[in-house]
Amino acid sequence: MIIRVSKSALFGKVRIPASKSHSIRAVFLATLAQGVSKIHNRLQSADVDSAIVACRGFGASIEESGDTLTVTGTNGTLSPKVDEIDVGNSGTTANFVLSMAALSPKPVTITADEQTRKRPVLPLLRTLEQLGATIVSTNGGKLPVRLHGPMKGGGADVNGSTSQYLSSVLIHSPFCAEGTTLRLESLNEKPYVDMTLDWMKKLGVVVEQKNYDEFFVPPRQTYKSFESDIPGDFSTSAFFFIAAALPKSEVDLEGLDMHDVQGDKEIVNYLKFMGADIEAGETFKVSGKLLTGREIDLNATPDALPAMAVAACLAKGTTRLTNVPQARIKETDRIAVMAAELKKMGADITEEEHGLLINGGRPLKGAALDGHYDHRVVMSLAVAGMAAEGETTITTAEAINITFPNFVEFMKNCGAKIGVE
Secondary structure: OOEEEEOOOOEEEEEOOEOHHHHHHHHHHHHHOOOEEEEEOOOOOHHHHHHHHHHHHOOOEEEEEOOEEEEEOOOOOOOOOOOEEEOOOOHHHHHHHHHHHHOOOOOEEEEOOOOHHHOEOHHHHHHHHHOOOEEEEOOOOEOOEEEEOOOOOEEEEOOOOOHHHHHHHHHHHHHOOOOEEEEOOOOOOHHHHHHHHHHHHHOOOOOEEEOOOEEEEOOOOOOOOOEEEOOEOHHHHHHHHHHHOOOOOEEEEEOOOOOOOOHHHHHHHHHHHOOOEEEEOOOEEEEOOOOEOOEEEOOOOHHHHHHHHHHHHHOEEEEEEEOOHHHHHOOOOHHHHHHHHHHHOOOEEEEEOOEEEEEEOOOOEOOEEEOOOOHHHHHHHHHHHHHOEOOEEEEOHHHHHHOOOOHHHHHHHOOOEEEEO
């Protein structure tokens, strides 16, 4: 699929779709919980569908009705119903289901699509082995992996290069026979761990924490069933905040809650720091205004890097996006990819080891771009195309189905000159 986009100004209202991170956590926790849970306003996307498939594979009954899921949980008694579970393109599901498989005494193979099979899982596998899992990996510490438990607990070291490793083990360790102590030297993306801990606390599970250096989970705990509404996704909102900040645009964004634990709500503060005109109330009213370059630490919000790279190109002066090494191990190496593609549009952008240096304010030109099968790259480049002279085309645009299948429709409803073929 190819997206075609031309210079646009946006007006109107947009209700931001539900959070992917909350939706996937809710599906896994409902699977582990006792009794019946209801998840309302779940994100309808390929990534969440992958989580549903994986959790059904371990015995959860999951009924779908519109954007509501009714999940009959397993109370932590897990046994794969199939020999192989394919998580598709969902890196979060891949990492979470590895710990789920480590609780089961019956072996199962976890695999994924070609892109996700390139992402490292070896650090997580090492942690699971320390906790008692048996693992067979023939692809250099990447998927596919065959493994089984039971994961017993005890002490283990956790690699904090991505928060997903820690979140994965935390979510599943309450079912271990022994208490679980998890030790970290450092941790990226702390807000995503806070999200995990918030869910665990709400569902009645105790976790003891020493800063972000050590976590202790007492053994033989259970999750309560729950009924929950999934809030809007601040990671997704970034594309609309930045598009709305284009000259002559004005957009109201609905469905977002600054009191939610999502780390990517910082996108609001990043853009305000750059001078964006954002009024926060029941909605976020964003009006187009020239932005100013700044230095911004993205360690807590790596998913914001592609969109913020575009904002930096549109800003006057120099922007440095720093301290985000984990952006290199997402669906793509997003540091390298965003530098390469924005250069095609005439941007003055330099790839640094852990971020990007952008001298903004240069007019962008429409170009033929490669989305690299990365949903956030595709959507960010589409926003860049709305600010560029001439037409921009973006290949591999089918990747938007991972988190936001209706992206083009939503943008078009706000007046964007955008289409697909």
